[in-house]
Amino acid sequence: MAEAGFAARLATVAEARWRVAIALTVAMIALYFGFILLIAYAPSLLARRLLPGLSLGILIGALVIVASWVLTWVYVRWANTHYDEALAKLGE
Amino acid sequence: MSSLLAALQTTSRIGEPNAVAMGFFFLFIATTLGITFWAARRTRTTEHFYAAGRTISPGQNGVALAGDYMSAASFLGIAGLVSTTGFDGLIYSTGWLVGWPVVLFLIAEPLRNLGRYTFADVVAIRLQQTPVRIAAAVGTLATVSLYLIAQMVGAGGLIRLMFGISYEAAIVIVGLAMIAYVLFGGMLATTWVQIVKAVLLLGGAALLTLLVLARFGWSPVALFSAAAEKYGQGVLAPGRLVSNPLDAISLGLALMFGTAGLPHILMRFYTVPDAKAARTSVFYATGLIGAFYLMTFVLGFGAMVLVGPDAIRGVEPGGNMAAPLLAEFLGGTPLLGFIAAVAFATILAVVAGLTLSGAAALSHDLWVSVVRREKADATEQLRVARVATVGLGILGVVLGITFKGQNVAFMVGLAFAIAASANFPALVLSIFWRRYTTAGAVTSMVLGTLSTLLLIYFSPTLQIDVLKHAEAWFPLRNPALVTMPLSFLSGILVSLLWPRPGESAGFDAVSRRMHLGQEVQPSAISPQPSVD
Numbered sequence: 001m002a003e004a005g006f007a008a009r010l011a012t013v014a015e016a017r018w019r020v021a022i023a024l025t026v027a028m029i030a031l032y033f034g035f036i037l038l039i040a041y042a043p044s045l046l047a048r049r050l051l052p053g054l055s056l057g058i059l060i061g062a063l064v065i066v067a068s069w070v071l072t073w074v075y076v077r078w079a080n081t082h083y084d085e086a087l088a089k090l091g092e
Numbered sequence: 093m094s095s096l097l098a099a100l101q102t103t104s105r106i107g108e109p110n111a112v113a114m115g116f117f118f119l120f121i122a123t124t125l126g127i128t129f130w131a132a133r134r135t136r137t138t139e140h141f142y143a144a145g146r147t148i149s150p151g152q153n154g155v156a157l158a159g160d161y162m163s164a165a166s167f168l169g170i171a172g173l174v175s176t177t178g179f180d181g182l183i184y185s186t187g188w189l190v191g192w193p194v195v196l197f198l199i200a201e202p203l204r205n206l207g208r209y210t211f212a213d214v215v216a217i218r219l220q221q222t223p224v225r226i227a228a229a230v231g232t233l234a235t236v237s238l239y240l241i242a243q244m245v246g247a248g249g250l251i252r253l254m255f256g257i258s259y260e261a262a263i264v265i266v267g268l269a270m271i272a273y274v275l276f277g278g279m280l281a282t283t284w285v286q287i288v289k290a291v292l293l294l295g296g297a298a299l300l301t302l303l304v305l306a307r308f309g310w311s312p313v314a315l316f317s318a319a320a321e322k323y324g325q326g327v328l329a330p331g332r333l334v335s336n337p338l339d340a341i342s343l344g345l346a347l348m349f350g351t352a353g354l355p356h357i358l359m360r361f362y363t364v365p366d367a368k369a370a371r372t373s374v375f376y377a378t379g380l381i382g383a384f385y386l387m388t389f390v391l392g393f394g395a396m397v398l399v400g401p402d403a404i405r406g407v408e409p410g411g412n413m414a415a416p417l418l419a420e421f422l423g424g425t426p427l428l429g430f431i432a433a434v435a436f437a438t439i440l441a442v443v444a445g446l447t448l449s450g451a452a453a454l455s456h457d458l459w460v461s462v463v464r465r466e467k468a469d470a471t472e473q474l475r476v477a478r479v480a481t482v483g484l485g486i487l488g489v490v491l492g493i494t495f496k497g498q499n500v501a502f503m504v505g506l507a508f509a510i511a512a513s514a515n516f517p518a519l520v521l522s523i524f525w526r527r528y529t530t531a532g533a534v535t536s537m538v539l540g541t542l543s544t545l546l547l548i549y550f551s552p553t554l555q556i557d558v559l560k561h562a563e564a565w566f567p568l569r570n571p572a573l574v575t576m577p578l579s580f581l582s583g584i585l586v587s588l589l590w591p592r593p594g595e596s597a598g599f600d601a602v603s604r605r606m607h608l609g610q611e612v613q614p615s616a617i618s619p620q621p622s623v624d
């Protein structure tokens with residue numbers, strides 16, 4: 001009985017972990033391939049100048065790198081708090 | 093300005109033996125061999141040899157991951173591409189980073205909790221050992237060999253250009269050094285070589301970035317503006333490199349998911365104590381690698397403005413000497429020598445990591461699991477791992493000399509395509525999908541590897557660029573857009589058509605161990621109990 005409860009709680013934690021992982025993966029794919037598709041289909045949009053020396057393309061390229069940092073930070077933050085805590089509580 | 097360029101072309105000391113470069117190079121070799129000597133005394137079991145006794149801290153592993161990943165291709169190649177094409181080169185700067193979040197979200201922690209030394213450990217965990225490990229070893233060795241050839245040939249050419257020694261001598265030096273690191277020092281020495289190299293590479297890139305920015309009022313935008321004034325607004329906008337959107341998407345897939353299937357990167361997650369440390373180490377690695385690629389924006393445009401695309405192509409048509417030329421312009425021969433030594437250290441560290449992961453596939457996956465069916469004792473395991481290391485090291489030298497003068501730039505893209513089309517699908521499906529079977533896993537890995545090799549052969553990359561034919565039968569330069577879905581779909585289809593309830597039954601235990609770690613014994617998962 002306790003074992004069945006443990007398995008059910010673990011399944012809940014596992015499901016939450018994969019939901020977060022897949023949502024963040026999809027976000028990363030959307031950002032990067034969105035950038036690639038803009039390069040392929042809207043090069044003139046990316047050529048638009050925001051400042052002398054700063055095109056929209058360069059800004060978005062740098063933002064893709066920054067977005068990678070932010071997404072990894074979001075995941076680590078979530079996992080260090082929610083996921084680890086839920087795992088620690090499983091045995092109770 | 094053109095007179096300056098002409099003067100630069102004639103006064104560049106690239107290709108002449110350079111005392112500073114030699115000095116830094118010997119310092120690097122002496123330091124890393126010292127580390128190897130220290131590590132050798134701590135490398136007594138396979139656990140040490142493959143995984144550094146799982147004692148590497150998350151911070152150390154984060155730096156080492158960055159060191160394993162940032163190859164000379166990304167340092168010299170991207171700086172060269174940006175300096176000669178502008179914005180188009182930046183497509184690579186972003187592409188080489190975006191796989192890392194995927195590694196973190198999907199791979200790092202399950203891999204650490206489920207495997208011991210190789211990614212095949214994870215795929216094979218609840219399936220039949222023999223067929224899965226053979227297929228995984230084929231994928232691993234294909235990826236490692238192609239990557240190794242690209243690095244070796246790059247190393248030979250680079251060292252000849254920078255130090256003025258012969259191509260063959262350069263290859264032999266690289267081969268001997270990497271064999272020494274891996275053979276005697278195993279993963280512990282390899283890890284510290286990666287750390288030293290990463291610090292040197294990041295430090296060198298940061299120094300160049302600061303020296304460039306100092307000339308433009310500490311503003312990257314002022315630098316880009318100077319580039320646009322000199323070479324037209326076109327350098328800040330997408331240009332000719334992405335003429336075919338499908339090509340760009342296919343390359344993007346290979347870069348993004350290939351990163352998550354590179355054996356020498358995956359192997360690093362076994363060197364840390366637990367899954368949380370694996371998680372933290374990817375976080376650090378992503379930060380460092382992202383910072384490095386942001387710096388390539390400044391290095392590339394800096395070389396474009398300060399050295400000039402024509403002068404860069406004049407020294408080496410591929411543009412690979414942009415960063416060294418920039419260093420020479422900013423700091424004279426001493427800085428050139430330092431950057432040349434950094435580039436050499438970069439190649440050495442990457443080939444050491446590749447050799448170790450190849451040796452693990454040969455000895456741990458093929459010899460210990462398949463040939464000896466887990467009956468090899470600890471001494472034999474270590475001996476076989478060392479024999480495999482020497483064998484792979486010699487193979488690397490032979491391949492490097494065989495491919496002298498060949499256009500091997502496509503091989504890195506090909507290695508990423510195989511990693512994305514064979515290793516990644518098998519890894520993800522085995523982690524996520526209960527109904528994945530032995531036949532399905534073997535199909536994904538074998539079909540992924542073979543279709544990638546076949547399609548790259550018929551692609552413009554090989555038919556037009558290398559074989560000089562007029563046209564190619566397959567239109568894409570990188571086949572990942574076709575081969576990655578093919579690998580996923582074939583693996584799923586075969587698993588659904590021939591279900592194996594016995595193999596699926598092991599998934600609950602796998603799932604538990606994936607989240608909780610090693611508390612669940614492997615014998616509770618595997619249909620064929622294996623002995624540690």
